[in-house]
């Protein structure tokens with residue numbers, strides 16, 4: 177019998193504090209109208225000083241476990257996607273495993289920037305298909321606000337904090353139909369976050385903050401996401417009209433609208449969380465997916481396309497029969 181990975185639970189967490197565009201306009205020379213028109217963002221959440229990627233991941237994970245109706249101890253594998261881990265090591269996955277009081281499972285992190293949750297889903301899918309795991313918890317959890325330079329108006333307007341979770345289980349029915357992940361390290365200089373503590377002597381003075389040539393990233397993102405849509409549809413021998421929902425990475429409404437146009441989809445079929453969450457990097461796709469599952473927009477049997485693009489560059493998609 178062919179094994180497939182099916183979504184059996186999801187969860188999401190957003191920190192309490194809301195930072196509005198007006199709040200940011202008191203820090204840098206910008207305005208609510210500029211930010212909203214260029215990005216689609218109005219507010220974002222900012223983690224409290226005692227919160228971490230692992231603490232937020234735990235809340236999202238517990239929701240997914242509860243929805244699935246399983247015990248945490250049944251999980252075989254935890255994959256956490258994060259670019260803002262609690263510690264260099266142990267991995268946020270291991271910290272989360274301990275928080276969930278799971279004694280025996282494998283836990284690790286993946287680092288693929290904003291594409292992290294798609295990379296995690298792709299790895300989980302391979303583990304389940306091969307029979308190496310039956311139940312896999314994937315998480316995207318980020319405290320972007322601590323990696324942002326709050327004096328740089330070109331980046332600080334964009335990012336927010338949060339965590340999303342999905343629990344996958346092996347089944348013989350359709351679930352994840354295919355995943356597609358790609359990397360091209362040649363674009364490092366367009367979007368990066370230095371790690372000064374382990375940098376070479378010449379890079380020691382760089383600040384550990386997100387640095388981006390937004391305009392150039394924008395152009396590559398639109399073209400690349402167009403190509404991944406074609407690749408995903410061709411692999412599954414599907415037509416654009418077969419997709420019920422698009423769950424995109426939430427970086428910029430104009431990038432998302434371009435992908436929707438490519439799919440000939442109305443924006444009503446796109447799950448958008450950007451306006452009140454900003455770009456939560458690896459958390460964004462899972463947060464949006466969870467929201468639409470919980471509010472009943474995404475229904476069992478529907479075809480859902482998840483996609484993301486991020487630093488590296490990295491990009492990917494997952495096509496799911498929910």
Ligand SMILES: CC(C)(COP(=O)(O)OP(=O)(O)OC[C@H]1O[C@@H](n2cnc3c(N)ncnc32)[C@H](O)[C@@H]1OP(=O)(O)O)[C@@H](O)C(=O)NCCC(=O)NCCS
Pocket residue numbers: 205206207210211214215290329330333388389390391392393394397427428431485486487
């Ligand atoms: C960042 C982004 C919103 C900027 O929008 P843009 O339309 O490309 O704007 P530009 O960078 O070309 O800047 C246009 C002008 O606005 C100014 N500007 C930049 N940020 C500003 C801000 N927050 N408020 C007001 N003006 C701003 C620039 O200085 C520039 O001024 P100039 O024309 O006098 O030089 C957009 O490029 C973007 O979303 N890029 C992709 C981001 C992304 O996807 N990143 C992550 C991938 S995961």
